[in-house]
Structure formats: structure tokens, C-alpha cells
Amino acid sequence: MRKLHFHPCGNFREGYEQELTIYETDFGRTAVFLSLVLLFALVPVISGPYVLYVINIIGIASIAAIGLNILVGYTGQISLGHGAFFGVGAYAGAIFATALHVPFWVAVPCAGLVTALIGMIFGIPSVRLKGLYLTIATLAGQFIIEYVLVHWETLTKGTMGIVLPKATLFGISLEGDRAFFYIIFLSLILMTYIAVNIMRTRYGRAFVAIRDNDQAAEGMGIPIFRYKLLAFAISSFYAGFAGAIWAYYMISITTEPFNLGLSVEYLAMVIIGGMGNIAGSIFGATFITVLNEILRWLTDVFMNTGILQGVELSIAPIRELAFGFTIVLFILFEPRGLAEVWRIIRSSFRLWPFSY
Amino acid sequence: MKSLRGRPSIFSTAKQEQKTADLEVARLSLSFGGVMALSEIDMSVHAGELFAVIGPNGAGKTSLLNCITGYYRPQSGKIFFNNEDITYLPPHELVRRGIGRTFQNIELFPGMTVLSNMLLARHIHCEYGFGFASLFTPSVRREEVAHRHILEELIDFLEMQPIRNQLVGSLPYGLRKRVELGRALALEPNILILDEPFAGMNLEEKEDMVRFLVELNEGWKQTMILVEHDMSIVMSISKRIMVLNFGEKLAEGTVDDIQDNTEVIKAYLGDESTL
Ligand SMILES: Nc1ncnc2c1ncn2[C@@H]1O[C@H](COP(=O)(O)OP(=O)(O)OP(=O)(O)O)[C@@H](O)[C@H]1O
Numbered sequence: 105m106r107k108l109h110f111h112p113c114g115n116f117r118e119g120y121e122q123e124l125t126i127y128e129t130d131f132g133r134t135a136v137f138l139s140l141v142l143l144f145a146l147v148p149v150i151s152g153p154y155v156l157y158v159i160n161i162i163g164i165a166s167i168a169a170i171g172l173n174i175l176v177g178y179t180g181q182i183s184l185g186h187g188a189f190f191g192v193g194a195y196a197g198a199i200f201a202t203a204l205h206v207p208f209w210v211a212v213p214c215a216g217l218v219t220a221l222i223g224m225i226f227g228i229p230s231v232r233l234k235g236l237y238l239t240i241a242t243l244a245g246q247f248i249i250e251y252v253l254v255h256w257e258t259l260t261k262g263t264m265g266i267v268l269p270k271a272t273l274f275g276i277s278l279e280g281d282r283a284f285f286y287i288i289f290l291s292l293i294l295m296t297y298i299a300v301n302i303m304r305t306r307y308g309r310a311f312v313a314i315r316d317n318d319q320a321a322e323g324m325g326i327p328i329f330r331y332k333l334l335a336f337a338i339s340s341f342y343a344g345f346a347g348a349i350w351a352y353y354m355i356s357i358t359t360e361p362f363n364l365g366l367s368v369e370y371l372a373m374v375i376i377g378g379m380g381n382i383a384g385s386i387f388g389a390t391f392i393t394v395l396n397e398i399l400r401w402l403t404d405v406f407m408n409t410g411i412l413q414g415v416e417l418s419i420a421p422i423r424e425l426a427f428g429f430t431i432v433l434f435i436l437f438e439p440r441g442l443a444e445v446w447r448i449i450r451s452s453f454r455l456w457p458f459s460y
Numbered sequence: 461m462k463s464l465r466g467r468p469s470i471f472s473t474a475k476q477e478q479k480t481a482d483l484e485v486a487r488l489s490l491s492f493g494g495v496m497a498l499s500e501i502d503m504s505v506h507a508g509e510l511f512a513v514i515g516p517n518g519a520g521k522t523s524l525l526n527c528i529t530g531y532y533r534p535q536s537g538k539i540f541f542n543n544e545d546i547t548y549l550p551p552h553e554l555v556r557r558g559i560g561r562t563f564q565n566i567e568l569f570p571g572m573t574v575l576s577n578m579l580l581a582r583h584i585h586c587e588y589g590f591g592f593a594s595l596f597t598p599s600v601r602r603e604e605v606a607h608r609h610i611l612e613e614l615i616d617f618l619e620m621q622p623i624r625n626q627l628v629g630s631l632p633y634g635l636r637k638r639v640e641l642g643r644a645l646a647l648e649p650n651i652l653i654l655d656e657p658f659a660g661m662n663l664e665e666k667e668d669m670v671r672f673l674v675e676l677n678e679g680w681k682q683t684m685i686l687v688e689h690d691m692s693i694v695m696s697i698s699k700r701i702m703v704l705n706f707g708e709k710l711a712e713g714t715v716d717d718i719q720d721n722t723e724v725i726k727a728y729l730g731d732e733s734t735l
């Protein structure tokens with residue numbers, strides 16, 4: 105049997121292969137495995153419908169945020185169009201399901217592929233544009249996609265929206281929060297695993313090289329433009345995949361949610377969670393989703409109790425304000441995001457209770 | 461010269477014999493606005509040579525290397541590598557054809573470790589595709605381990621064992637130059653192009669670097685183009701030398717030819733009549 109490694113105080117590697125592992129110790133691997141078992145066995149049972157709904161939304165947002173992190177955090181191409189790509193995935197999934205009667209398990213990855221293609225098209229400006237200029241080009245993409253979703257009525261039914269059929273998987277119909285919980289989190293695990301693998305092979309290394317120094321990356325034989333497009337494609341695939349699951353989960357979709365605000369939210373998830381950190385994307389998605397719910401709840405409280413009657417309308421922008429404020433705080437005090445906070449906590453417990 | 465540390469497998473005799481490296485530059489001209497950085501340069505480098513390019517500051521040495529490696533597009537002239545016209549190919553294509561280089565101002569990734577920097581050079585030698593990579597199949601793992609072996613051999617050769625996991629940004633200048641050489645070697649180039657690899661080094665670091673370059677060229681037949689200001693080094697290790705001055709080719713020949721050339725002495729010391 106393989107020797108187990110549990111001692112982070114003396115991590116003595118005995119071969120190059122050991123340096124390729126995801127978890128440094130078997131303790132980490134076991135901890136993650138156990139928490140996954142707990143997640144799947146306990147959470148759907150003990151959570152009420154609202155909590156489970158929020159958890160599901162976190163799962164979906166995490167998939168999309170991982171995608172955006174690959175583009176923004178690893179490749180250094182800041183995009184303000186991720187919300188629109190999420191919408192493209194939602195609509196692609198809905199159209200596959202209604203117009204083409206494609207089953208759920210085919211529609212979702214196909215929606216991802218369609219979105220990847222469209223993401224690649226909107227990534228073409230990256231051949232010439234860098235930094236802020238590229239960000240503005242993706243912002244234009246956001247508005248173009250929003251416009252097309254609203255106005256291409258033969259395909260998207262415009263403002264009427266689309267009602268999706270029930271999702272079925274292997275003859276079992278997926279209904280309600282619990283069924284979707286399993287679908288969403290199994291997808292999240294798979295997509296996380298794929299993202300981690302991409303990042304530890306030559307593709308991920310090329311992305312990071314392009315982010316850090318594109319001239320040197322080119323000197324390493326990396327075709328920069330092709331790899332930027334690949335990053336756009338992967339990132340949009342994740343957005344589209346998440347969007348399609350979301351569409352099935354919501355049952356009916358309209359064009360409204362996929363606006364610039366959503367793109368900003370995704371960017372906030374990546375920045376707050378930790379740029380260039382896959383796990384950070386999940387932290388960020390959790391943080392922003394929960395923050396969103398708290399703010400929504402606060403707005404409701406204000407409106408219903410009438411403490412501040414007449415100011416409902418001026419309360420609404422508080423959400424954006426709170427987002428902006430948290431992003432600024434993170435950039436100022438912990439630019440590496442929640443992932444770094446988590447690392448610090450973990451390492452201070454590393455040798456607990458015998459730490460130096 | 462006998463190697464004590466053993467020859468890295470990427471320089472095995474069999475591998476070196478397969479590496480063809482015939483570079484032909486014909487009437488190459490490049491100008492920036494009114495400045496003629498290069499005018500009608502002819503040059504040829506053959507397999508196994510250590511070819512040096514020297515000249516005063518602003519002579520056009522870096523510009524010439526940038527044309528050969530695809531970073532600059534010359535206005536006229538042609539560059540052939542192994543009988544293929546490579547004049548307008550982009551840098552990443554040239555790397556795949558076996559042209560590896562280091563930069564005068566060091567273009568490493570300061571936020572990465574020495575190993576990660578060198579691992580990037582293995583990009584073109586990775587054979588696995590996207591699907592396999594996304595599942596990290598055993599074949600991908602095997603390949604990654606094989607690349608790691610190659611890098612460790614190079615790290616041994618360049619005596620960089622203690623710094624392999626350090627961030628490049630934290631290393632002193634002289635060591636960075638060595639890391640950049642290691643990374644260029646990890647590309648397994650047919651022709652290795654070095655732009656001032658000795659700049660900013662102290663004597664000891666220079667001696668180490670000379671040792672590496674001599675072993676590479678004389679021991680393992682690595683073809684090289686070397687741009688360098690330190691005349692004592694250039695004169696002692698290169699086989700052929702080309703002298704540039706204000707973008708023009710002043711002279712070309714063996715070490716003895718160049719040392720006796722009055723034009724060259726003038727270019728370096730100034731016209732004696734004006735003294
Ligand atoms: N990108 C550029 N834009 C404008 N002018 C340039 C550029 N690169 C080089 N030059 C000009 O071309 C001429 C040759 O420069 P080059 O850098 O090739 O010289 P060099 O021989 O490498 O000098 P050094 O020994 O100082 O490195 C100089 O006059 C320089 O100002």
C-alpha cells in the first residue's frame with residue numbers, strides 16, 4: 105500500500121511525481137473528501153427550501169466564477185461580459201430544450217459549447233487590445249448580447265421569455281431544490297476538477313505566462329492570441345454551462361437578469377475570492393451570493409415595516425454601493441482575496457496544538 | 461573538455477546530430493524613422509559554431525537578433541533557417557523551428573519560481589492535448605514527470621539546485637541571467653541566441669558562465685550566436701566574429717582577423733587623428 109502523508113511539518117518529497125499532486129498531504133485530501141460526503145449527505149436533508157435554494161445558487165455562481173477566474177485571474181484578460189455569456193448559456197439551453205427537444209444532459213454541455221464559441225468571437229479584440237481597452241471591448245460585447253437577446257424575437261421570444269420543460273436524467277425527472285442540489289454540486293465538483301487540471305498542465309502555465317509577460321511567453325513558443333481565445337472559450341463554456349443549469353432550475357427565463365450588474369457581480373466574486381485561485385472563486389461566489397441575499401432581505405425589511413417609507417427607491421442602489429465598497433476594501437487590505445485569508449487561517453492551525 | 465556533472469539527456473550525441481542549424485541572413489535592412497538600425501547585413505552561421513556579434517552601443521546588435529527571432533520586421537532582406545524563409549514568421553513559430561534566445565534586459569517571469577520559469581520552456585515539447593490535460597490522465601502525469609527530469613538535469617548542469625524553488629524576482633541579477641540561459645536551453649534550441657549574457661555579472665559569475673557556454677559549444681556542439689561587450693570573453697571563446705557599427709557591417713572573420721583590423725580598432729577607440 106502507498107505510504108500516507110499526514111505531516112505538513114516535514115513534507116519531504118521523494119519523487120517528482122509527488123510534486124504534481126493537488127493536495128500536499130493526505131490529510132488535505134481526506135478533509136476535502138469528508139466535507140464533500142457531509143455536504144452531500146447532510147445539507148439537502150437539514151436545509152429548508154430557502155437555504156437550499158441559496159446554496160444551489162451559490163453552486164451555480166461558483167461554476168461561472170471559476171470560468172471567469174480562468175480568464176481574469178489566470179490569463180489577465182479582464183472581462184465585463186461574463187453576465188451576458190451566462191445569459192447566452194441560459195438561452196441556448198432553453199432553446200435546445202424547447203425548439204429542438206434535446207434532453208437535459210445534452211442541452212447543458214451543448215449550451216456550454218455554443219457559449220464558448222460566442223465567447224471566442226467576443227475575445228477576438230484581445231489580439232490588439234490590452235488592459236482597460238479590452239475591458240471596454242468586452243463591455244460592448246455585454247451590451248450587444250443583451251440587445252440581441254431582447255430583439256431577436258424569433259429565437260428568444262424577446263421580453264416574453266421562455267418556459268423550459270422539466271429536466272429529466274436517465275428517465276428520472278428532476279424536480280425541486282433537492283434534485284437540483286445534486287446536479288449542481290456534482291457538476292461543480294467535475295468543473296472544479298477540470299479547471300484544476302487545466303491549470304496544472306501546459307495550458308494553465310501558458311495562461312499565467314501571458315498574464316505576467318506576454319513578450320516572454322511568445323519567446324517560449326506560446327501563440328498568444330490562440331491561447332487568449334482558448335481562455336475566452338473555456339471561461340464562456342463555464343458561464344454557459346452554469347447558465348443552462350440555472351435556466352432549467354428557474355424553469356422560466358427572461359432577458360432581464362443578464363445585465364451589466366451580473367457581470368460586475370461575477371467580477372466581484374473573482375476579485376474578492378482571489379484572482380488566480382480556483383477555490384477562491386467558490387469562496388467569492390458564496391460571499392457575493394450571501395451578501396446579495398442579506399441586502400435583499402434588508403431592503404424587504406425596510407419596505408415592509410415602513411420604517412423608512414418612501415425611500416425604497418433610494419435604498420435599491422445600496423446593493424451596488426455595498427458591492428463596490430467590499431471590492432475596494434478587499435483590494436486595499438487583502439488583494440489576494442478570501443483564498444489568502446483561508447490559507448492564513450489554515451497555516452496557523454497547521455501544527456496545532458503544538459505550533460511554534 | 462570532460463564533463464564532471466554528466467551530460468543532460470537533451471544534449472545526447474544522437475539528439476545533437478539531428479539538430480540542423482544553418483542560418484542565412486541576406487541584405488537585411490531595418491530602420492526606425494530616420495535611424496538606420498541595420499543596413500544590408502549579410503551573415504551566415506553554421507551548425508556547431510559559436511558566432512559572436514560585437515559593436516559599440518547602438519550599433520544594431522539587439523535589432524539584428526530581434527529580426528532573427530521575429531520580434532522586429534525588417535524593411536528589406538531575407539532570413540533563412542535550414543533553407544526555409546523565416547523572415548516574417550512570428551516569434552512563437554521560430555521557437556518551434558529551433559531558435560531559442562535570451563534577452564538583453566532579462567524577460568523572466570519574476571513572480572514564478574526558477575522551476576516554473578523553466579517549465580514554461582517545455583511548452584512546445586508537451587505532446588498531450590487539451591482533453592487529456594483536463595482529466596490529467598496517467599499519460600499526462602508521465603509526460604510532466606519526464607519534463608521535470610529534463611529540467612533537473614539542466615539545473616544540475618547550471619548548478620542551480622539551491623535556488624530551484626525560489627522566486628526569480630528575489631534572485632540577484634547574475635543568477636537571473638543564468639536562469640534565463642537555463643530556460644532557453646530547456647527549449648532544446650537548434651540555435652541558441654544570447655544577448656549580453658555576461659552583462660552586470662561579477663568576475664566569478666562570468667567565469668561560471670564562460671564554463672557553461674564552452675561546455676555547451678565545444679563539448680556538446682550547441683550552435684550559438686553571442687552578443688557581448690566583454691572583449692576578453694568574446695575573443696577567447698568565439699570562433700567567428702562579426703562587427704557592427706551604426707547599423708553597418710564593419711568586418712567579419714576569425715578572432716585574429718578582427719583583432720588586427722584597423723577599421724574595428726578605429727570604431728572602438730575613435731579616429732586617432734582626432735585625438
Ligand atoms: N524599438 C525601437 N524603436 C526605435 N528605435 C530603436 C528601437 N530599437 C532599437 N532602436 C534604435 O536602433 C539602433 C540600434 O539599437 P540596438 O538596440 O540594436 O543596439 P545594440 O547594438 O544592441 O546596443 P547596446 O549595445 O546598447 O545593446 C539604436 O539607434 C536604437 O536607438
Ligand SMILES: [Mg+2]
Binds near residue numbers: 522
Ligand atoms: Mg543591445
